[in-house]
Amino acid sequence: MTQDWLPLPGTPVEELDTPAIVIDLDAAEANIAKMQQFANDAGISVRPHTKTNKSPYWAWKQLNAGAIGICCAKVGEAEQMAAAGIPEILIPNQVITPRKISRLMSVAGTTKTIVAVDSAANVADLSSAATAHGIELGVLIEINVGMDRCGVDPDAAPALAQEIVKASGLRFDGLMGYEGHTVAARDFEDRKTEALRAMDKLLSAAAGIRQAGIPVNIVSAAGTGTYNISGPLDGITEIQPGSYIFMDGDYLEVFEDFKPAMTLLTTVISKTGDRAVLDCGLKSVSVDRGTPYAVGIEGVEVGSPSEEHTKISLSGEAKNLSVGDNVSLRAMHGDTTINVHDYYFCVRNGKLETVAPIVGRGKFR
Ligand SMILES: Cc1ncc(COP(=O)(O)O)c(C=O)c1O
Numbered sequence: 001m002t003q004d005w006l007p008l009p010g011t012p013v014e015e016l017d018t019p020a021i022v023i024d025l026d027a028a029e030a031n032i033a034k035m036q037q038f039a040n041d042a043g044i045s046v047r048p049h050t051k052t053n054k055s056p057y058w059a060w061k062q063l064n065a066g067a068i069g070i071c072c073a074k075v076g077e078a079e080q081m082a083a084a085g086i087p088e089i090l091i092p093n094q095v096i097t098p099r100k101i102s103r104l105m106s107v108a109g110t111t112k113t114i115v116a117v118d119s120a121a122n123v124a125d126l127s128s129a130a131t132a133h134g135i136e137l138g139v140l141i142e143i144n145v146g147m148d149r150c151g152v153d154p155d156a157a158p159a160l161a162q163e164i165v166k167a168s169g170l171r172f173d174g175l176m177g178y179e180g181h182t183v184a185a186r187d188f189e190d191r192k193t194e195a196l197r198a199m200d201k202l203l204s205a206a207a208g209i210r211q212a213g214i215p216v217n218i219v220s221a222a223g224t225g226t227y228n229i230s231g232p233l234d235g236i237t238e239i240q241p242g243s244y245i246f247m248d249g250d251y252l253e254v255f256e257d258f259k260p261a262m263t264l265l266t267t268v269i270s271k272t273g274d275r276a277v278l279d280c281g282l283k284s285v286s287v288d289r290g291t292p293y294a295v296g297i298e299g300v301e302v303g304s305p306s307e308e309h310t311k312i313s314l315s316g317e318a319k320n321l322s323v324g325d326n327v328s329l330r331a332m333h334g335d336t337t338i339n340v341h342d343y344y345f346c347v348r349n350g351k352l353e354t355v356a357p358i359v360g361r362g363k364f365r
Pocket residue numbers: 049051052092178180183222223224225240241242243244
């Protein structure tokens with residue numbers, strides 16, 4: 001791929017080609033530091049979920065700040081991170097089918113790898129593959145803590161833990177449970193009530209396994225919205241937040257514990273009276289959690305994007321916008337917007353500091 005169009009460090013933001021994901025480095029680095037400090041104070045570890053950032057550039061910043069490893073949603077993301085030398089990867093999802101399991105073994109051959117399971121059949125398949133490859137694969141049982149996505153009920157955990165302990169090639173590391181049904185609840189008390197209920201399930205599963213005489217070293221939980229609810233509970237050993245690094249429009253409605261660090265820089269390509277058109281659309285900004293909004297300027301009302309166009313209505317100071325001017329948007333959902341971009345344009349004091357490739361983009365297999 002030709003890269004000779006990429007801008008050089010020092011380029012002013014307004015000279016970047018658009019649409020471009022612009023990251024405020026000071027804000028993102030402050031978010032990484034704040035989450036790590038919180039965990040240090042609480043005596044727990046951070047294993048950030050890189051399904052948000054999809055980039056070793058950010059994973060290394062998180063590790064250098066003190067994270068013990070990272071999470072990757074998919075084997076494809078893990079392959080990219082392992083190739084970049086990331087030393088420890090948890091896939092907090094199920095890896096099923098021979099082709100995927102074989103790719104997982106390749107990752108596990110180069111970096112310490114842990115995977116989540118929720119069935120005895122999957123344990124047997126992983127065990128055969130790990131034994132054949134002569135590796136030891138870490139395994140966490142995923143507990144369904146109320147999200148009703150994947151995971152076993154707490155009562156079923158001891159029997160599954162026995163299966164893992166017996167299986168050659170596998171190392172039983174512990175449990176995980178993601179309370180994704182409550183991480184984005186707007187009201188703190190609602191979020192807390194549901195998260196505590198969810199963590200009761202996770203911790204009771206851990207107690208059941210210990211009663212069966214099996215040690216549980218890892219109890220992993222929490223997303224951004226519950227880092228300070230689930231994280232400090234006795235028995236939780238680590239948190240796996242992802243969105244905190246950039247904070248999207250949706251999460252900023254939950255709380256402002258972390259700083260907004262990501263915008264989509266766009267350009268006005270047409271203007272007719274009080275109506276203008278931006279050069280972004282569904283192929284560069286997601287709308288699954290709502291329409292993006294303009295930041296840094298009053299009077300821009302953003303309409304529904306089509307493929308490559310987004311109409312905006314102008315009032316107040318925004319009426320002065322001209323063709324060629326920039327407008328910064330905030331996506332309501334960062335992860336799905338990042339997933340369609342090749343690069344982060346990382347900026348400090350209004351100038352480009354570095355361009356970081358989003359190597360995990362589209363790695364959904
Ligand atoms: C298993 C798991 N852990 C952690 C997270 C991180 O959540 P958040 O984006 O709320 O930080 C997610 C998000 O989808 C997840 O699926």
